[in-house]
Amino acid sequence: MTRSERPPTKDAIWTAAAELFGEQGYASTSVRDIAARAGIDASLVIRHFGSKENLFLDTMKLDLAVNALRDLPVDTLGERFIDLMLTTDEQVRGVYLALLRASGTDAMDTRLREAHEESFVAPLRSRLTGPDAEIRARLAAALVGGLLYSLWAVGDETLLAADHDSVVRRYGALLQELITPREG
Amino acid sequence: MTRSERPPTKDAIWTAAAELFGEQGYASTSVRDIAARAGIDASLVIRHFGSKENLFLDTMKLDLAVNALRDLPVDTLGERFIDLMLTTDEQVRGVYLALLRASGTDAMDTRLREAHEESFVAPLRSRLTGPDAEIRARLAAALVGGLLYSLWAVGDETLLAADHDSVVRRYGALLQELITPREG
DNA sequence: GTCTATAATTGGATAGAC
DNA sequence: GTCTATCCAATTATAGAC
Numbered sequence: 001m002t003r004s005e006r007p008p009t010k011d012a013i014w015t016a017a018a019e020l021f022g023e024q025g026y027a028s029t030s031v032r033d034i035a036a037r038a039g040i041d042a043s044l045v046i047r048h049f050g051s052k053e054n055l056f057l058d059t060m061k062l063d064l065a066v067n068a069l070r071d072l073p074v075d076t077l078g079e080r081f082i083d084l085m086l087t088t089d090e091q092v093r094g095v096y097l098a099l100l101r102a103s104g105t106d107a108m109d110t111r112l113r114e115a116h117e118e119s120f121v122a123p124l125r126s127r128l129t130g131p132d133a134e135i136r137a138r139l140a141a142a143l144v145g146g147l148l149y150s151l152w153a154v155g156d157e158t159l160l161a162a163d164h165d166s167v168v169r170r171y172g173a174l175l176q177e178l179i180t181p182r183e184g
Numbered sequence: 185m186t187r188s189e190r191p192p193t194k195d196a197i198w199t200a201a202a203e204l205f206g207e208q209g210y211a212s213t214s215v216r217d218i219a220a221r222a223g224i225d226a227s228l229v230i231r232h233f234g235s236k237e238n239l240f241l242d243t244m245k246l247d248l249a250v251n252a253l254r255d256l257p258v259d260t261l262g263e264r265f266i267d268l269m270l271t272t273d274e275q276v277r278g279v280y281l282a283l284l285r286a287s288g289t290d291a292m293d294t295r296l297r298e299a300h301e302e303s304f305v306a307p308l309r310s311r312l313t314g315p316d317a318e319i320r321a322r323l324a325a326a327l328v329g330g331l332l333y334s335l336w337a338v339g340d341e342t343l344l345a346a347d348h349d350s351v352v353r354r355y356g357a358l359l360q361e362l363i364t365p366r367e368g
Numbered sequence: 369g370t371c372t373a374t375a376a377t378t379g380g381a382t383a384g385a386c
Numbered sequence: 387g388t389c390t391a392t393c394c395a396a397t398t399a400t401a402g403a404c
Contacts, residue, residue, distance in 0.1 A: 009387075025288050027211055031380060041389050046381055048387095101285050103337060104209050116338045132350070138334065138343045139355050145338070146330015150322065153287060154300045154329070159322045166316070171323050174358045193369075215398065225371055230399055375400070382393075 010048045012038040017045075018059040022094030026056055026102035053107060060095050060102075062115040064088065066123045074127050078176025081124070083168045085147055093152050100153060120144050128179060140178040147171060194232045196222040201229075202243040206278030210240055210286035237291060244279050244286075246299040248272065250307045258311050262360025265308070267352045269331055277336050284337060304328050312363060324362040331355060 016037035020029040031052050035042040049055040065084065072080055096115075103112045124144075125137035150156045159167070200221035204213045215236050219226040233239040249268065256264055280299075287296045308328075309321035334340045343351070 007387085028288070030378080032378090042380090043382075043390090044388065052380065097288070100337060101288055104212065104281075104285055109339060113338055113340075116334070116340070121340075132354075134342060135346050135350065136354065138340055138346075139331075139351070139358075142330040142334035142340070142343070142355070143327055143358070144330070145333050146326040146328070147323075149329050149333045150300070150326035153284060154297055155293060156297075156300070156305075156322055156326070158318060159326070162319050162322075166319065167323070170316075170320065170362070171326075174323075174327070174361060177358060177361070178354070191369085214396080216396095226398090227372090227400080228370065231369085236398065370404085372403080373401090376398095378397075379395085380393105381395105383391090385390080386388085 007048075009038075009040055009044060012040065013045055013048055013055070014059060017049075017055050021056055021060055021098050022091055025098050026108075056098075056102065057107065057111055060098050060111070062092065062095050062099065062119050064092060064119045066119055069123060070126075075176075075180060077127055077179055078174070079168050079172030081144065081175055082147065082172040083164075085144060086164055086167065093148075096148060097152055100149075116141060116145065124179065130181065136178045136181075140175055143171075143175055143178065191232075193222075193224055193228060196224065197229055197232055197239070198243060201233075201239050205240055205244055205282050206275055209282050210292075240282075240286065241291060241295055244282050244295070246276065246279050246283065246303050248276060248303045250303055253307060259360075259364060261311055261363055262358070263352050263356030265328065265359055266331065266356040267348075269328060270348055270351065280332060281336055284333075300325060300329065308363065314365065320362045320365075324359055327355075327359055327362065 013034060017029075017034045020033055020037060024033075031045045032042045034055070035045050038045075045052075045055065049058065065088075069077065069080060069084065099108070099112045099115055102108045120141035121137055124140045125133060128137050128140075130136075150159055197218060201213075201218045204217055204221060208217075215229045216226045218239070219229050222229075229236075229239065233242065249272075253261065253264060253268065283292070283296045283299055286292045304325035305321055308324045309317060312321050312324075314320075334343055
């Protein structure tokens with residue numbers, strides 16, 4: 001949540017915005033809220049970032065530790081990917097929900113699509129071989145996104161309380177089937 | 185989008201609200217917008233429904249034609265369920281997106297959870313047999329929700345343009361694996 | 369039941385002094 | 387670069403006449 005940007009005021013605004021947007025979402029966070037947490041005046045928020053939407057797009061970037069999967073064996077990638085999703089921290093969850101709930105305008109939709117491509121589609125597609133790799137990667141991304149959707153957006157409490165390993169095994173097996181399809 | 189309710193004005197408000205919330209979502213739809221489309225004054229909207237949120241919760245009910253799957257053979261239910269998702273009309277899509285994007289408060293979260301349970305979890309769980317039925321049903325619901333999430337919230341254009349049958353076959357097979365697991 | 373008028377708040381964004 | 391002061395537009399919701 002920190003960022004080594006030069007002007008301390010701008011950095012304070014950025015940090016406060018990232019926290020509040022992640023905690024409360026776009027609509028419920030006002031420019032005044034951000035200024036208050038940063039300890040500066042509201043006008044400076046606009047001065048430094050142009051608009052509230054601009055600041056949102058600058059701070060809300062989905063940062064999944066998906067690079068850690070780059071060198072893992074492909075035959076267990078399904079389980080490892082699901083395991084990563086289940087152990088992702090609160091901040092990523094906040095960004096994901098904020099992006100999802102703020103979607104509906106062109107700029108916001110574009111950002112959500114980019115996040116989806118970069119975090120799910122691209123890392124999965126790069127490991128796929130065989131026929132229909134493009135569509136399989138996108139179905140795999142849908143499957144992964146569906147888990148986060150159920151856990152975080154819907155808040156399926158049974159799933160949230162479920163045994164970690166059994167979710168990883170069962171859902172990971174389905175993801176694995178898209179990564180390395182088996183016959184019949 | 186019609187509803188046989190008695191007072192014509194109240195019915196006009198309800199219809200206008202259902203249309204606008206479905207088209208533009210909660211935040212972008214004002215009480216004035218609804219009143220304008222209904223051809224009445226804005227104060228009547230509150231008079232009849234108490235509040236904007238109340239009206240939203242009254243109109244935005246996810247109505248998937250999921251009962252049509254009740255008597256289908258269980259061994260092809262996966263494909264049929266996915267097929268149903270892909271052929272669902274614009275109005276259901278609007279309700280789904282409106283509920284998803286409006287979530288984040290207690291009342292809205294509850295409604296989204298109810299919609300998820302009634303439309304996905306319950307119909308799937310009722311057909312499941314064998315061990316871990318509860319968790320399998322919820323993973324199945326996550327999988328289905330993930331497809332709608334990818335298509336509608338993210339707007340994955342490659343998936344939207346993909347061959348209908350091949351999506352049904354591939355993604356349906358994964359859903360089927362949760363409904364009727366096969367060995368090893 | 370319906371409308372006019374307005375309350376009461378809040379929002380993002382700007383001008384201009386320092 | 388920062389703050390004071392404010393603008394201006396928009397919101398939901400209410401009071402009260404008809």
